[in-house]
Amino acid sequence: KARAAQRKWAGTSFAERRKVLGTLSDFVVYNMRGICEMSGVDTGKTLVDGALGEILTTLEKIRWTMKEGEDALRDEYRGAAPMLFHKKAKVEFHPLGVIAAIAPFNYPFHNLMNPVISSLFSGNAVVVKPSEHSTWSSMWFAGIIRRVLKHHGHDPNLVQIVSGEADVGQTLVSEGLVDKIFFTGSTAVGKKVALAAAATLTPVVLELGGKDPFVICDDADFSQACQLVMRGVFQNAGQNCIGVERVFVQDSIHQKFTDRIVPEVKALRQRINVDGWEVDVGAMTMGEPALKHIQRLVDDAVAKGAKLLCGGSRNTDVTHGAFYRPTVLDNVTSDMLVAQEEVFGPVMSIFSFKDDDDLVALANACPFALGSSVFSLNTRRARALTKRIDAGMANINDFGVNYLAQSLPFGGMKQSGYDKFAGVEGLRGCCMVKAVTEDRFPGVRTTIPPPMQYPMKKNAFAFVQELICLFYEPGWLHMADNVRNMMVMLVFRSWSPGVVSSGWH
Numbered sequence: 001k002a003r004a005a006q007r008k009w010a011g012t013s014f015a016e017r018r019k020v021l022g023t024l025s026d027f028v029v030y031n032m033r034g035i036c037e038m039s040g041v042d043t044g045k046t047l048v049d050g051a052l053g054e055i056l057t058t059l060e061k062i063r064w065t066m067k068e069g070e071d072a073l074r075d076e077y078r079g080a081a082p083m084l085f086h087k088k089a090k091v092e093f094h095p096l097g098v099i100a101a102i103a104p105f106n107y108p109f110h111n112l113m114n115p116v117i118s119s120l121f122s123g124n125a126v127v128v129k130p131s132e133h134s135t136w137s138s139m140w141f142a143g144i145i146r147r148v149l150k151h152h153g154h155d156p157n158l159v160q161i162v163s164g165e166a167d168v169g170q171t172l173v174s175e176g177l178v179d180k181i182f183f184t185g186s187t188a189v190g191k192k193v194a195l196a197a198a199a200t201l202t203p204v205v206l207e208l209g210g211k212d213p214f215v216i217c218d219d220a221d222f223s224q225a226c227q228l229v230m231r232g233v234f235q236n237a238g239q240n241c242i243g244v245e246r247v248f249v250q251d252s253i254h255q256k257f258t259d260r261i262v263p264e265v266k267a268l269r270q271r272i273n274v275d276g277w278e279v280d281v282g283a284m285t286m287g288e289p290a291l292k293h294i295q296r297l298v299d300d301a302v303a304k305g306a307k308l309l310c311g312g313s314r315n316t317d318v319t320h321g322a323f324y325r326p327t328v329l330d331n332v333t334s335d336m337l338v339a340q341e342e343v344f345g346p347v348m349s350i351f352s353f354k355d356d357d358d359l360v361a362l363a364n365a366c367p368f369a370l371g372s373s374v375f376s377l378n379t380r381r382a383r384a385l386t387k388r389i390d391a392g393m394a395n396i397n398d399f400g401v402n403y404l405a406q407s408l409p410f411g412g413m414k415q416s417g418y419d420k421f422a423g424v425e426g427l428r429g430c431c432m433v434k435a436v437t438e439d440r441f442p443g444v445r446t447t448i449p450p451p452m453q454y455p456m457k458k459n460a461f462a463f464v465q466e467l468i469c470l471f472y473e474p475g476w477l478h479m480a481d482n483v484r485n486m487m488v489m490l491v492f493r494s495w496s497p498g499v500v501s502s503g504w505h
Helices: 002-009 014-030 032-043 047-073 108-121 135-151 166-174 187-198 222-238 251-266 288-303 356-363 379-388 423-428 460-472 477-491
Strands: 076-078 087-095 098-102 125-129 159-161 180-184 204-207 212-216 244-250 307-310 327-330 347-353 373-375 431-439
Touching: 002 098, 002 125, 014 032, 014 047, 014 108, 014 135, 032 047, 032 108, 032 135, 047 108, 047 222, 047 423, 098 108, 098 166, 108 125, 108 135, 108 423, 125 166, 135 159, 166 187, 180 187, 187 204, 212 222, 212 356, 222 244, 222 251, 222 347, 222 373, 244 251, 244 356, 251 307, 251 327, 251 347, 288 307, 288 327, 288 347, 347 356, 356 379, 373 379, 423 431, 460 477
Parallel strands: 098 125, 098 180, 125 159, 180 204, 212 244, 212 373, 244 347, 327 347
Antiparallel strands: 076 087, 087 431, 307 327
């Protein structure tokens, strides 16, 4: 159904696609609370976490795509070789066909709309396989864009949802049913996706785990850094691919930092997100498996010498849902599991560093490299650190705002995956990129010089030598000789010059 609908959709104009996205944007703005509540029912997140992670990011992606998407997909003219002065060279961006997105549970609305927006605007259909932990809300969210498409006279079958567990994703990936796959999830599953897709040579974009470093130098705006590290660690109960997983604090301000942060973390409130209740940190969407995973990492850290300053266990005060107490671990070292495995929970792991070289060594002693944040009022220092820290994205004196700048590509390196979505790169990634040459001047076309036409003449190689030297040998004086020699060879098919530029033959 998706493929059949895409054939017609590929012929729509960008103006028609903008109308669809504009209506979708209006719906999101006027129904943001309902969307956040629906997301919260499936995931246990707070309304504020939903507004930031589901609504704001989606609206900005729509706005950027409507404003700049057409420019990104317009034919792009490139320079041609000097010998091709009579040709124009360009790149065209054509729809791939049907794109598959395997989406995680942490932001079910945005994780569905993110690939839908890019796929539709670039002329594709899209099949989304949501997490089994957020299927209920995802089905409702998919109905939104399908109704918008129908409202504008387009086939709602352009957007398809397939639900189920790993076997459904396996079928989607391995059977060659789609033209590209966008996978967001764990590194372990991402490797399986890449392996299965390789059987049909289906291209895959992998956005996998992260252990993003948050660096607070001794010359940082301390109050600002403290505010943002709280949001970076505890937003969505730590269930963020670019959430702060490692906090590096320079040793001279280490004690000051823990004195400030620990009381704030202890004051965070947890409970089911019911209207009228004040809630800071939501639940663990995956329930018991998530709680056991976090506890294993925390227990290992404490056993290896980390200090548990607060939290460190399931919150049994909340009777409904799976809540892990906001936790602070101090004196964390790279040999601890919590420093090497993605926590995906409300745990602040604090490291101490002496100087910039020490910091870079600690920050890069990790298999993941997705995002990063560096706080220093010395811009030169901050820039130098971001260049040295392994990460696909970096924010100076901020956290996570690179994703709100939808003009930027999103993706990491090492065990955090490869390729990009978002930005110009992500939108073009939904396309078949075609290289095209065409005539620049009417009536001026490529022909084969007589000495090189089959059957080739005796002086064919000498003619090619003169032609190459005409365009690529440095200096101007030799060009007259090259032209003269080629003109003579066009008349006398067996004649060759004794010397081609500075070389004898």
